[in-house]
Amino acid sequence: KAGVTQTPRYLIKTRGQQVTLSCSPISGHRSVSWYQQTPGQGLQFLFEYFSETQRNKGNFPGRFSGRQFSNSRSEMNVSTLELGDSALYLCASSFGEGTEAFFGQGTRLTVV
Amino acid sequence: AQRVTQPEKLLSVFKGAPVELKCNYSYSGSPELFWYVQYSRQRLQLLLRHISRESIKGFTADLNKGETSFHLKKPFAQEEDSAMYYCALVGNAGNMLTFGGGTRLMVKP
Numbered sequence: 001k002a003g004v005t006q007t008p009r010y011l012i013k014t015r016g017q018q019v020t021l022s023c024s025p026i027s028g029h030r031s032v033s034w035y036q037q038t039p040g041q042g043l044q045f046l047f048e049y050f051s052e053t054q055r056n057k058g059n060f061p062g063r064f065s066g067r068q069f070s071n072s073r074s075e076m077n078v079s080t081l082e083l084g085d086s087a088l089y090l091c092a093s094s095f096g097e098g099t100e101a102f103f104g105q106g107t108r109l110t111v112v
Numbered sequence: 113a114q115r116v117t118q119p120e121k122l123l124s125v126f127k128g129a130p131v132e133l134k135c136n137y138s139y140s141g142s143p144e145l146f147w148y149v150q151y152s153r154q155r156l157q158l159l160l161r162h163i164s165r166e167s168i169k170g171f172t173a174d175l176n177k178g179e180t181s182f183h184l185k186k187p188f189a190q191e192e193d194s195a196m197y198y199c200a201l202v203g204n205a206g207n208m209l210t211f212g213g214g215t216r217l218m219v220k221p
Contacts, residue, residue, distance in 0.1 A: 003155075031207045043198065043211040056208040090156065094207045098144045101209060103156040 002026065004104035006091050012110045018079040021107045025072050025093030031055075032074040033101065034066060037088040046089075049074055081111045114139040116199050118212035125189050126220050133184040133215045135173075135199030143201040145175055145182040146209070150196040159184075159197070169193070189219045 005024040013019050025032050033056075034046040045058040049068035066076040072093075078085055088108050092101040115138045125131055137143065145162040160168045162175040162182060173184045182199060199212040 033207055033209070035209070035211075042213045043209075045208050045210065048206050048208055050206065055206040058208075092156075092207075092209075097206060098202050099207070100146075100158045100161070101207060102158075105155050 004091055004093050004102050006089075006104035006107050008107060009105065010108050010110075012112060013081050014112055015081055015083060017081050018077060019081060019109060020075055020077050021089055021091075021109070023074045023076075023091030023093075023104060025074070025091075026102055029093035029095050029102070030072055031094040031096070032068055032072060033092045033094070034074070034076050035090040035092065036060075037090055037106070038086075043090070046076065078109075083111050085109065086111045114143065114201060114203050114210045116201055116210050116212035118197075118199055118215050120215045121213065122216045122218065124218045124220065127191055128188050131184075131186045131189045131193070131217065131219075133197050133199075133217065135182045135184065135212055137180050137182065137199070137201050139180075139201060139203055141204050143203050145173070146200045146202070147171070147173055147182075147184050148198045148200055148211075150198070152195070156198070189217075191219045191221060193217060194219045 007022045031050045033048040048056040052068045063079045068074045088106045090106045091104045117136045147159040149159040150156045171186045198214045200209045
């Protein structure tokens with residue numbers, strides 16, 4: 001079956017702009033989580049959605065938001081971009097609680 | 113609060129040597145522990161989880177609740193084991209993974 005798909009793969013944005021990233025989970029998976037990966041901070045949890053509801057939220061400012069649709073696809077949005085938002089954003093889907101997380105290839109966001 | 117610590121950023125060994133990647137965690141309840149691996153130019157993928165008690169690609173990890181550790185071991189390293197390894201835990205709420213900083217394993221010929 002198809003893996004987790006993230007689009008776009010690469011993005012370049014200017015400070016102050018906003019951006020929307022998309023994630024299509026594995027068919028049948030209802031949990032979608034987002035992570036930010038940077039050389040300095042490593043992998044940090046952003047938020048998790050399950051059946052269209054945000055179930056967990058990491059320690060990120062309100063500029064970072066997300067949503068999940070009825071087909072389990074998820075989007076995350078970052079408003080008023082800052083240089084420090086440059087990172088690889090990873091999406092992961094899981095079937096149930098505490099089960100294996102399957103990761104996408106990530107979206108590399110560069111803020112200039 | 114939950115925390116995962118991987119004390120070594122880089123571990124370099126020769127092919128055929130034993131490998132141990134260290135992982136310590138702090139969590140007040142009973143977490144699920146995982147090892148994820150990222151090979152060059154590939155996506156992050158699960159290597160093993162403590163609950164399954166499997167050996168994957170020759171790697172094993174034992175959960176030591178007394179020492180709050182989940183070290184990854186392999187008796188004989190192979191060059192294809194060179195990758196970035198992340199220890200992670202999931203607590204009692206959902207699928208929020210808390211990752212360690214990662215250890216880059218380099219296996220030299």
